[in-house]
Every structure is written in C-alpha cells, then in structure tokens.
Amino acid sequence: MRSIATTETADEGAHLADSRRGSRPKLLLVVTEEWYFVSHRLAFAVAARAAGYDVGVATRVDRHGAVIRDAGISLFHVDFDRSGMRPLREISTIAALFALYRREAPDIVHHVAMKPVIYGSFAARAAGVPGVVNALGGLGFVFSSTTLRARTMRLLARPALKFALSGWNARLILQNSHDKQTVLRAGLARPEQIRLIRGAGVDPALYSTSDVAAQPPLIILPARLLREKGVGEFVGAARLLRARGVEARFALVGRPDSMNPASFSAKDVAGWVADGLVEAWGWREDMPAVFARAQIVCLPTYHEGLPKSLLEAAASGCAIVATDIPGCRELVSHGKTGLLVPPKEVERLADALEELIRDPAMRARLGGAAREMLGDFTLDCVTAQTMDIYAEVANG
Structure with missing residues (x-):
C-alpha cells in the first residue's frame, strides 16, 4: 500500500506528476470504505482499466487491500471517518486528498x-485536477433524517455540497429522477451538470437463478443493519408472520455498522436470533451464492439511490419485496417485477411477504420478469454511460 505524503512542495508535486504520467489517462476513484469499493465498484474499476484507464482507488484500507491490488488497481489509504465531524480530523482528510491529487496527478x-x-471536490479544485465526477447513490442520512443531528449536519452540508458541485468541469451522477429534482430545487447543481445512471450495475452472468418454488422459502434482507434499511420492520414482519402460523425462514445478510448512528447493535441482533425470529448470516463475500439460495429478497428501506442488492436479486430471479420509494421504483414495478409496500408499515410488509410465501408460482413469475428487464441496469451499460461522462470531462 502506498502512503500519502502531505509535505511535498508545489514544485515537487508538479515534477512527480510530469514524471509519472503515461500514455493511459489516469482515473482515481475515491470512496470512504474498501468493502464498499469491493462490493459496488471493483467490477467497474476493472472494466475501466480494460477500457484504457490507469485506475486507482483512495479509501480507508482494512481487510480487502489484496483483493483490490490483485485486480490491477492501485491502492491509496485515506483515513476517512464516517462516524463524526471532528474538525481537525476532517481538515486532515482534505489535506491528505490534496497531497494525493498533487502527487498522483489524476x-x-x-x-x-x-x-x-x-472533501474530494475541495481538494481537487485546490490541486487543479482537470476533471471531476461526483456520484451520490442517494442523499442519505443527512438529507433524509429528521433528527436533530441530521438537521444540524444539513445546515453545514448544503453550502459545502453546493460549492463542491459547482466546479467548471464537474459532473454529478445521480441514480434516480427524484434525487435529481431534489438537488435542482435546492440549487446544489446546475441542470447541465447532472447525469442519471441507474445504479452501480450488475453482471447477470455471475448470478445463478434461484429455486424460487422451494418451501419453506428463505427470505433475506441483504444490507447493513441500519434502521433506515428497514431492518426493524423486517424483524417485525417475521414476528407477525410467525404469530399467523406462516412458515418461512428470515435471514439478515449484513452486519451492524458501528460508525453509523442509525445502526442496530450486535446485542439487538443476538436477541432476535435468540427469539427465533431471524438468522444472522453476517457479512458475506459470496453474494451470488447467497442470492442463489433465497426465494424472496426483502428491502423495506426508507431511502435509496438505486440499491445494488435489488439488482442482484433480479439477476438471481428472486421475487422482490421493497418499499414504494424513489430508487426502488426505478427497478420494481408493483405486480410485474416485484411487490412494493409503504415504508415503515410492518403489517403491509408482512401481508406482501405472506402472499409470496403462499404462492410459489407468483414468486417465479415476478422473479423471471425482474431478470428479463435488467438490460439498462447491467454492468456493461453502466460502464459505457460512465465512460461517456469521463469523455465529457476529459474534453473540458
């Protein structure tokens, strides 16, 4: 792993940039966590490398460094802190990004x-990076929550985000039209800067179709164990269906996130398991195999850009139950490619799950239809659209 120098002079940075630049254009992706990069962006980075880019990723490195390097992607550690807003540490992160951009000259x-x-946009502007692409896979906790913490952070985030998105040669990728309208109404970006790309993409060839008719069905919720992912509603629906005498297995595929204030705890999960409501499968590296075992995928989330877990569910031919919100509606058409229910309504969620539990033929029909409509959501399609945006910024 390469360390980040923070003490180089401007002349030294320029010299290093000139000496290291080759014939391949240099692309640097910046994400907070390596596990997210591996699960959501590694396949894209490999595709970008095959398309002619020299690709690197700047992220907080923990356990997946070898996987990233073995894929031919340069790796740079940046100590992002997702859990809080400690001013000195946040300034240090921006400075580290600035030093990295100066040295590597993407x-x-x-x-x-x-x-x-x-943070990256501030650093990129100061370092004179020629082209900037920003991607928001949903507006997240800060813009969706009504808690005092979120409202306070929103006051700080709005002007900072507006400045970050206002670069002369910057593009903003959003995953659904609702988020686009939200950004435009808030005046955070200009219409000509915004591009819609629906999700991170999925390669259907990597996913085997599940045996959707199997009984009792396995219902999985594949996500970090956050309140805003609807984990509480999922557990509540499992409790309600058990009381109704409906036979099914419920599994949480993910783990608590101690750096997120909306996370359930390991103690919460252990209590649900002890009560016989759910199975806890934890973090899984082999998600295609997980989806191949499931008959129903449930994501009762409160807000999304366009969740990759639903793309993976569709690629596996699983029946989908999701909330009727922007992002999920991009993929799930009620009664055609899945079932949609109102967010935060446990009984409505339980009713939809019960309908699919009792009707294997319906599961097969919905799952098959979801797989057939993946054309616009494939990794190849998303990669091509993103490469077009890179060409735009490369040409100024």
Missing part, C-alpha cells in the same frame, strides 16, 4: 458518496 477523480464528494 486526469479524472471520481468521488462516490457524500463525504468524498465534498
């Missing part, structure tokens, strides 16, 4: 999620 930086977008 032609394009691609920031993913709120903190990399804000």
Whole structure:
C-alpha cells in the first residue's frame, strides 16, 4: 500500500506528476470504505482499466487491500471517518486528498458518496485536477433524517455540497429522477451538470437463478443493519408472520455498522436470533451464492439511490419485496417485477411477504420478469454511460 505524503512542495508535486504520467489517462476513484469499493465498484474499476484507464482507488484500507491490488488497481489509504465531524480530523482528510491529487496527478477523480464528494471536490479544485465526477447513490442520512443531528449536519452540508458541485468541469451522477429534482430545487447543481445512471450495475452472468418454488422459502434482507434499511420492520414482519402460523425462514445478510448512528447493535441482533425470529448470516463475500439460495429478497428501506442488492436479486430471479420509494421504483414495478409496500408499515410488509410465501408460482413469475428487464441496469451499460461522462470531462 502506498502512503500519502502531505509535505511535498508545489514544485515537487508538479515534477512527480510530469514524471509519472503515461500514455493511459489516469482515473482515481475515491470512496470512504474498501468493502464498499469491493462490493459496488471493483467490477467497474476493472472494466475501466480494460477500457484504457490507469485506475486507482483512495479509501480507508482494512481487510480487502489484496483483493483490490490483485485486480490491477492501485491502492491509496485515506483515513476517512464516517462516524463524526471532528474538525481537525476532517481538515486532515482534505489535506491528505490534496497531497494525493498533487502527487498522483489524476486526469479524472471520481468521488462516490457524500463525504468524498465534498472533501474530494475541495481538494481537487485546490490541486487543479482537470476533471471531476461526483456520484451520490442517494442523499442519505443527512438529507433524509429528521433528527436533530441530521438537521444540524444539513445546515453545514448544503453550502459545502453546493460549492463542491459547482466546479467548471464537474459532473454529478445521480441514480434516480427524484434525487435529481431534489438537488435542482435546492440549487446544489446546475441542470447541465447532472447525469442519471441507474445504479452501480450488475453482471447477470455471475448470478445463478434461484429455486424460487422451494418451501419453506428463505427470505433475506441483504444490507447493513441500519434502521433506515428497514431492518426493524423486517424483524417485525417475521414476528407477525410467525404469530399467523406462516412458515418461512428470515435471514439478515449484513452486519451492524458501528460508525453509523442509525445502526442496530450486535446485542439487538443476538436477541432476535435468540427469539427465533431471524438468522444472522453476517457479512458475506459470496453474494451470488447467497442470492442463489433465497426465494424472496426483502428491502423495506426508507431511502435509496438505486440499491445494488435489488439488482442482484433480479439477476438471481428472486421475487422482490421493497418499499414504494424513489430508487426502488426505478427497478420494481408493483405486480410485474416485484411487490412494493409503504415504508415503515410492518403489517403491509408482512401481508406482501405472506402472499409470496403462499404462492410459489407468483414468486417465479415476478422473479423471471425482474431478470428479463435488467438490460439498462447491467454492468456493461453502466460502464459505457460512465465512460461517456469521463469523455465529457476529459474534453473540458
């Protein structure tokens, strides 16, 4: 792993940039966590490398460094802190990004999620990066929550985000039209800067179709164990269906996130398991195999850009139950490719799950239809659309 120097002079940085630049344009992706990069962006980074880019990723490195390097992606550690807003540490992160951009001299930086977008854009502008692509996969806790913490952070995030998105040669990728309208109403970006790309993409060839008719069905919720992912409603629906005498297995595929204030705890999960309501499968590296075992995928989330877990569910031919919100509606058409229910309504969620539990033929029909409509959501399609945006910023 390469360390980040923070003490180089401007002349030294320029000299290093000139000496290291080759014939391949240099692309640097910036994300907070390596596990997210591996699960959501590694396949894209490999595709970008095959398309002719020299690709690197700046992220907080923990356990997946070897996987990233083995894929031919340069790896740079940046100590992002997702859990709080300690001013000195946040300033240090921006300074580290600035030093990295000066030294590596990327032609394009691609920031993913709120903190990399804000901090990375500040650093990119100061370092003179020619092209900036910002991607928000949903507006997240800060813009959706009504808690005092979120409202306070929103007051700080709005002006910072507006400045970050206002670069002369910057593009903003959003995943659904609702988020686009929200950004435009708030005056955070200009219409000509915004591009819609629906999700991170999925390669259907990597996913085997599940045996959707199997009984009793396995219902999985594949996500971090956050309140805003609807984990509480999922557990509540499992409790209600058990009381109704409906036979099914419920599994949480994910783990608590101690750096997120909306996370359930390991103690919460252990209590649900002890009560016989759910199975806890934890973090899984082999998600295609997980989806191949499931008959129903449930995501009762409160807000999304466009969740990759639903793309993976569709690629596996699983029946889907999701909330009727922007992002989920991009993929799930009620009664055609899945079932949609109102957010935060446990009984309505239980009713939809019960309908699919009792009707294997319906599961097969919905799952098959979801797989057939994946054309616009494939990794190849998303990669091509993103490469077009890179070409835009490369040409100024």
